[in-house]
Amino acid sequence: MDSAALLDLLGNENRRRILRLLARKPCYVTEISEYLGVSPKAVIDHLRKLEEAGLVESRVDSQRRKYFSIAQSLRLEVSVSPYGFGTKSAYPASRGFDMSRCRYLSLDVGGESGRAAPEDDTAKGELRDLAAELDRLEALENELSMAQRWVQGRLTDVMDGLSEQFDDLGELDGRFYAEVAAAVANGATSRERIAHHVDAAPNAVDDALRLLAEHGVVRATDDGWRVTGD
Helix, strand or coil: CCHHHHHHHHCCHHHHHHHHHHCCCCEEHHHHHHHHCCCHHHHHHHHHHHHHCCCEEEEECCCCCEEEEECCCCEEEEEEECCEEEEEEECCCCCCCCHHHCCCCCCCCCCCCCCCCHHHCCHHHHHHHHHHHHHHHHHHHHHHHHHHHHHHHHHHHHHHHHHHHHCCCCCCCHHHHHHHHHHHHCCCCCHHHHHHHHCCCHHHHHHHHHHHHHCCCEEEECCEEEECCC
């Protein structure tokens, strides 16, 4: 999708709130309407626009209720500086993306000043060095953008894998277990912080942590919960 059109679409706060809700779990129109505090008709209009943009998809369950969920991972980058304004939307790279092609991901900041060496301390030398540094930094920017795509794609894969592993093992939806594990991995160590992060009741978080611990995903320590291996 064109990045400018995506910015326009996400400029609406209620659409952003819908996406935040659907990132937690699939929902039907009434749930979204109650969450937003707006009419079902307005929700349907927002969902239609999000579906047309390819951000949201729907399915019908056995009770003929229409559920909506996030359709795909997408990263939107916005760059604002005195020298330009730009936007870039990028879908996650494939699992087979060759990260070894990225030359600059181990950053060398030794030449960040752009100054020429003493033996070439002339205006022409400085311009040459600045031009070379500009070229290097533009290449680095492109590589970092590609690396972000790869990381987002892998994060989605891992979260999907966790969700699938726990779909049939617990009473809660597998996606919830994945979100709890992700909250712990992101530094939420107490059940209160985890509950706040995943927007869930503490007792539901306790059940999820217990099951995750039983399967060796997380462990309890004196400082709180940690991902196994930390």
